[in-house]
Amino acid sequence: MQAVILAAGEGTRMRPLTYTKPKVMLPVANKPILQHVIENLARAGVDEVVLVVGYREDTVREHFGDELEGVRIKYVRQTKQLGTAHALLSAKHLLDDRFMMLNGDAIVFEDDLKHLVREKSAIAVREVSNPQDFGVVDVENNSVKEIIEKPENPPSNLINAGIYVFTREIVNYLEKTPLSVRGEYEITDSITMAIADGFEFKAVRIEGWIDVGYPWDLLKANETLLSHVESKIEGEVEDGAVIKGNVVIGEGTVIMAGSYIVGPVVIGQNCRIGPNCYIRPYTAIGDNCHIGNAVEVKNSIIMSSTKVPHFNYIGDSVIGENCNFGAGTKIANLRLDEGEIAVNVKGRVVITGRKKFGAAIGDNVKTGINASINVGTLIGNNVFIGPGAVVDGVVEPNSKVY
Amino acid sequence: MQAVILAAGEGTRMRPLTYTKPKVMLPVANKPILQHVIENLARAGVDEVVLVVGYREDTVREHFGDELEGVRIKYVRQTKQLGTAHALLSAKHLLDDRFMMLNGDAIVFEDDLKHLVREKSAIAVREVSNPQDFGVVDVENNSVKEIIEKPENPPSNLINAGIYVFTREIVNYLEKTPLSVRGEYEITDSITMAIADGFEFKAVRIEGWIDVGYPWDLLKANETLLSHVESKIEGEVEDGAVIKGNVVIGEGTVIMAGSYIVGPVVIGQNCRIGPNCYIRPYTAIGDNCHIGNAVEVKNSIIMSSTKVPHFNYIGDSVIGENCNFGAGTKIANLRLDEGEIAVNVKGRVVITGRKKFGAAIGDNVKTGINASINVGTLIGNNVFIGPGAVVDGVVEPNSKVY
């Protein structure tokens, strides 16, 4: 079966992490979100994927090429992001008679996908406690009657999961779909027209679901995925290193003596870890990283080629690729008053709902010795933070802070 | 035998440590000073203690309840602290025919107490080299002839240790004692009257004595008591941890791999220690503490529920309860010029007589990442010290330093 995956948007709420790659390419448990999506599709029986790409599409094409786990991968460019119907229409020339459509930035699990794959025409629905904030699906006899956007009085607590099984006939409706109030061509409008014409969509419930909006949501997603990880040690573990719980260590990686790792933790290939570092649960470290002398990392995502070499503390944070931390640079992850952490996202204060969140840091950030990065800081890519500096709030890309 | 213990004063020279508890409740070798006093009395044969309490009496009552090591404990409230005679008079209704009276903030040892317990009526005396600074005791045929306050020409080098054995008849004199020049009802005045009436007080020499005035005196006291401690490991010590010398580790405490502990050290219950921390001699750590990754602690008192979690250095310091140190917060304990350390106590500069003294820190203090606390700093309770801040001198309670 074929699946069309929408993967063209930046995901601006994920800035600064998306300055250099689209949201679907952000890693969770050491793989891009999109890779989790495709691998789960593969396990559910999908054998061809059409990726609708746009923003920073090079990063997607380079990572996946034309095949992953036996799944053929094709690409379609959506130059302007004019909505979900428009995105699917971009792939018109590649569509099979029946295909699945889903978003590349939300992870659905194998079992749920298997249920969908069987259907001829379907809409996945999820049960939530606050349906009024979503597109609510009115279901009758297992069929979708209507999708209503953010209704005041929701007819059910089932919402549209954004995962569909279509036959090729949907294309007719895509082409007729008018601009919506918010200025997009929306697939739900196309579906509404198809239902009006007598097409039937089965409502299929899905149970698992990992959705990410803000940088700190990656930590939650990482935590969820890592809690299912199983130990697999392909690198070298020196005598005197302690490994507890489920830990994955990639080929070519060396865990030096005195390192203390408590899983679930995944570490990529060709990393140098230690000596005497402390890696705590729910940490994902990419390839070619260096976690050095006495460093402590906890509940964090550290992307590939990043060096955290000496006396650093990284807690509840997401760190981009190719960063280098000066000796003693630390990230705070708890307010002194232990209050909930708020972060400035695109000029607006967003409550994270977390008591512990450190920083989200873009690619190629270099910090000096003894620099301090305060709770809830966002640092753009290519930033220099000088020795002894204290940073806070939002640091724009390419800036220097001394 | 009964003992009346004066435990009602704050001990303002011990601020900031006494903002939340009276001086007698400050811990040395992981027990309040008063507990050492009572335990030594118990070993000397005392079976009932009357605690004269006042300042923050709740902390005393909660800690001891009505029994300790087989000793019944009764409480008397001294609302205003009008002197030692007044304090004892507060306990009038509870007094036995014969009883001991002593201060709750000075530790006297079992052997000395055993000598006192045998007497009918006695005053403990200590030999010092500078008697002119104290109440000097003039002794004739083992009997006290007179107690003279700070005499220019001391008749002996024996001073009043403030420990007495009285018969109930002392009450008559307490009630007749006039206000002294410094505005208190003083037990020495009562005694003088009793002697004039023909009462006889045996002078009993005591040898051991641990007295504390300023916060740094707690370190000396701690050192003295810890030098007699014997190893007792009731918690878990992981492989790869090093334990040298006499070390006490309480139940439920885990010493993680790579920790290096050199006794004498006492660690309370349910602490998490390590990995890779370094705990050096003469350190006392309370219950429910966390001494974390790469932390170094030396010659210090850390009270219960305090977290010293990553990259902290604490040397020659006293840290209150429920504090939390940011990653990399350090306390300096040596002047750059290696000179003697002076501390501002209640607006007056006090020479500590020490080349090494770090800080005295009250309860509930939270510090940020990479904060620096300079030599000889006093920090009140409930203080926030921001990331990268450098503090010095006296920090008032409830303040925020950024």
Next chain:
Amino acid sequence: MQAVILAAGEGTRMRPLTYTKPKVMLPVANKPILQHVIENLARAGVDEVVLVVGYREDTVREHFGDELEGVRIKYVRQTKQLGTAHALLSAKHLLDDRFMMLNGDAIVFEDDLKHLVREKSAIAVREVSNPQDFGVVDVENNSVKEIIEKPENPPSNLINAGIYVFTREIVNYLEKTPLSVRGEYEITDSITMAIADGFEFKAVRIEGWIDVGYPWDLLKANETLLSHVESKIEGEVEDGAVIKGNVVIGEGTVIMAGSYIVGPVVIGQNCRIGPNCYIRPYTAIGDNCHIGNAVEVKNSIIMSSTKVPHFNYIGDSVIGENCNFGAGTKIANLRLDEGEIAVNVKGRVVITGRKKFGAAIGDNVKTGINASINVGTLIGNNVFIGPGAVVDGVVEPNSKVY
């Protein structure tokens, strides 16, 4: 055979390291440069050395006394440094009939010295790619025809190595040598006169050569010498310490558990190392040093009696004697832009040619907790750097930075 070694100059380009000792006394691989010179001479058959001393001559005399490795050592004071001919003339009364003359601040190897020792009268030459920057030697039939200072068109790529074998007759020419253009009495002028008179000097090629100009050159020299070191453990290595590669550990030194040492590394006598420190290749640590808890040292020279006790990072740096680093003081050794490091030497910016260079720090420097020393900093002797301070550039001797 006798050798006269010029050891009278300060070596001002080596400041701040030479504020307290002459350049020849700067240690490389844990021995003064001059000691390497003398030991190599001893191995080549030299049995008497005349040291021409001047600047801080006491440090030379105290270190060597009157004998080293079977070589008699004599001293001559050159009060004013008026050139190489003048220096040699200072030793006139001690000269044998035949003797070698060389500089005390450049290390020549045993094999090369053996070739020279055999000659009656010789000048050592080295082949370089940029002869125009040196005194170029014009050689005919293995004999020196002329020495030309920085010629535009060098007659060869052989330069004068500053190592000579003379007969006593050279003295006549020394006495006749006029002041040169740059205001010195130069040995090359004396030689030119001798050649004019028919004296013959054999040109002897030397292969090895370790020359140092600036502080960072010591690191290169140290690296070269350490790469030939062989393991020799005379101190105590605790269980749980890791030693890899060639490591020398002196008598009385203790390597505590959790230390991780990767050779080539040399550590002197009576040092305390660890616990949990990380000492990386090409590090030389003198006697009576303390490298403490969690400290990391890499590619550095640390002179005797210096304490680097807790949470310090020292990379690509030269640290004087008797320094003490506050907990968490770190030296940066890489620019954030990873560019070549430039250093201000005597008011002039000098390009080091290195991407990694930390600091050169004189004797008796004390730093506070969490101080930061930036890339390419020079710190004079007797400096105090306060807690949390960030230093950069040049710090004058005896100053205080807060």
